Structure formats: C-alpha cells, structure tokens
Amino acid sequence: MTNYQKPESENELISRGQELCGKNLSQLASEIGWPVPENLNHNKGWIGQLIEIHLGASAGNLSQPDFQNLDIELKTIPLNAHHKAKETTFVCVVPLLNHTGLQWQESCVYKKLKKVLWVPIEADPALTLGERKVGNSFLWSPTEEQLDSLQADWEEFMELISLGQVKTITAHQGEALQIRPKAANSSILTTGIGQDGLREQTLPRGFYLRTHFTNQILKSYFRF
DNA sequence: TGGTGATCATAC
DNA sequence: GTATGATCACCA
Numbered sequence: 694m695t696n697y698q699k700p701e702s703e704n705e706l707i708s709r710g711q712e713l714c715g716k717n718l719s720q721l722a723s724e725i726g727w728p729v730p731e732n733l734n735h736n737k738g739w740i741g742q743l744i745e746i747h748l749g750a751s752a753g754n755l756s757q758p759d760f761q762n763l764d765i766e767l768k769t770i771p772l773n774a775h776h777k778a779k780e781t782t783f784v785c786v787v788p789l790l791n792h793t794g795l796q797w798q799e800s801c802v803y804k805k806l807k808k809v810l811w812v813p814i815e816a817d818p819a820l821t822l823g824e825r826k827v828g829n830s831f832l833w834s835p836t837e838e839q840l841d842s843l844q845a846d847w848e849e850f851m852e853l854i855s856l857g858q859v860k861t862i863t864a865h866q867g868e869a870l871q872i873r874p875k876a877a878n879s880s881i882l883t884t885g886i887g888q889d890g891l892r893e894q895t896l897p898r899g900f901y902l903r904t905h906f907t908n909q910i911l912k913s914y915f916r917f
Numbered sequence: 918t919g920g921t922g923a924t925c926a927t928a929c
Numbered sequence: 930g931t932a933t934g935a936t937c938a939c940c941a
Contacts, residue, residue: 732937733935733936733937734936734937736934736935736936737934737935737936737937738933738934738935738936739934739935740934740935740936741933741934741935742933742934742935745933745934753932753933754931754932754933754934755932755933756931756932756933759933768934768935769934769935771935771936779936780935780936780937781935781936782935783934783935783936786931786932816936876930877930881930882930883930883931897930897931
C-alpha cells in the first residue's frame with residue numbers, strides 16, 4: 694500500500710526512499726494521477742514535486758524544511774550517464790538586506806544543508822522523462838570539512854554583500870557554494886545594498902552547491 | 918561542451 | 930515580489 698502521509702521517523706523516511714529506488718517517473722506519476730510532461734522546459738520543478746508527494750513532504754511553499762517534524766530537507770539530484778551530478782543544486786535565496794550580525798549557524802544555507810535526504814534521479818537526455826528511474830536515496834549531513842568549506846564561502850559572500858558588492862559577484866567565485874540569479878527573469882528586482890551603502894534595486898540571487906561539491910557527497914555514499 | 922547567467926510553474 | 934521546486938540554453 695502506498696503511503697503519502699508524512700513519515701514519523703528518520704528510519705521510516707529512509708525506508709520509503711528505498712521503496713522508490715528502481716521505479717521510473719511514469720510509474721510514480723500515474724500512481725498519483727499526474728500526466729508526464731514531454732520535457733521539463735515549462736515545469737522545471739516537476740520531478741522534485743513528484744518525489745515530495747511520494748515521500749510525504751509537507752506540500753506548499755512554506756519557508757520550512759520539507760519534513761518539519763524531522764528537520765530534514767529533501768533534494769532531488771539529476772545524474773548524467775556517468776552517475777555524476779548534472780546540475781548545480783539550489784539551496785536558498787541570498788539575503789541582501791538586514792543580515793548584519795547574521796551568524797553562519799543561523800544562515801539559511803546552514804539550516805537547509807544540516808540534514809538532507811538526497812534522491813538521485815537519472816537525467817540522461819537519451820531517456821524520456823517517463824523512462825528515468827529513481828536511484829538510491831540517502832540521508833546526509835555535512836562532514837566537518839564540508840561544513841568548513843561551506844562556511845568559508847558563505848562568510849566571504851556575505852562580507853561582499855554587506856560592503857555593497859553584490860553586483861560584482863559572479864558564479865565563478867566560491868569553492869563549494871556559488872551565487873547566481875534566482876528569479877523568473879532578468880528584469881525582476883529586489884532591494885539590496887549599493888556601493889554607496891544606500892539601498893538599490895538589484896536582481897535576486899540564490900546560493901547554489903557546485904556540482905564538484907555534490908559529486909563528492911555522492912562519491913562518499915556510492916563506491917564504484 | 919560545461920558552467921554561468923537566465924528562466925519556468927505555481928501559490929499567496 | 931517571494932517562497933517553493935529546479936533545469937534551460939547560450940557562449941566562452
């Protein structure tokens with residue numbers, strides 16, 4: 694019997710993740726009466742939302758962990774034919790205002806990544822969306838080394854932002870983390886701090902995990 | 918051809 | 930616009 698209720702424990706969540714392993718996306722979609730789109734061009738979050746429902750994550754767009762009772766975040770990770778991360782992973786929006794005195798352990802990056810259930814998904818373009826299978830999901834928390842790396846990048850970025858340098862930041866910066874636009878399009882504006890210290894309108898940005906970083910995580914859980 | 922900058926859907 | 934979920938697509 695499929696259970697779409699929220700999992701009551703970490704172990705229940707993990708075993709439900711394992712139950713999805715080997716199933717393809719058209720199976721999972723038909724179980725909940727969803728059509729399978731031809732591609733993700735017009736619905737980029739489709740796979741993430743499909744997996745959320747199957748694992749009983751709290752629906753909606755609340756600014757909370759996916760599994761509030763367990764304090765666990767759910768992230769799907771697209772893999773190419775070589776089982777490597779195909780895309781970077783969005784973490785959260787970059788705070789551009791009122792972040793003075795914000796500590797690393799209070800940051801959205803730290804909170805989101807403290808405990809993550811990674812669900813690998815085949816994303817080889819040779820496969821249709823419906824053919825793609827779910828891989829072995831696993832629960833991860835950053836090692837001390839990974840935490841240090843994330844914190845160093847985060848502190849460097851937040852320093853630049855508080856100095857009014859948001860617009861100078863490019864996706865080339867950062868070892869584990871990077872900052873890129875996060876908006877419906879390039880004309881969306883939000884308020885940040887300008888070079889003169891005054892408020893200015895700028896493109897909203899997000900923190901993303903580099904594929905190099907997520908590939909290290911995958912490597913430590915799957916030994917080929 | 919891979920990574921950076923841009924973009925898509927949807928609820929409120 | 931901001932939050933959720935991410936991948937697209939162009940160019941160096």
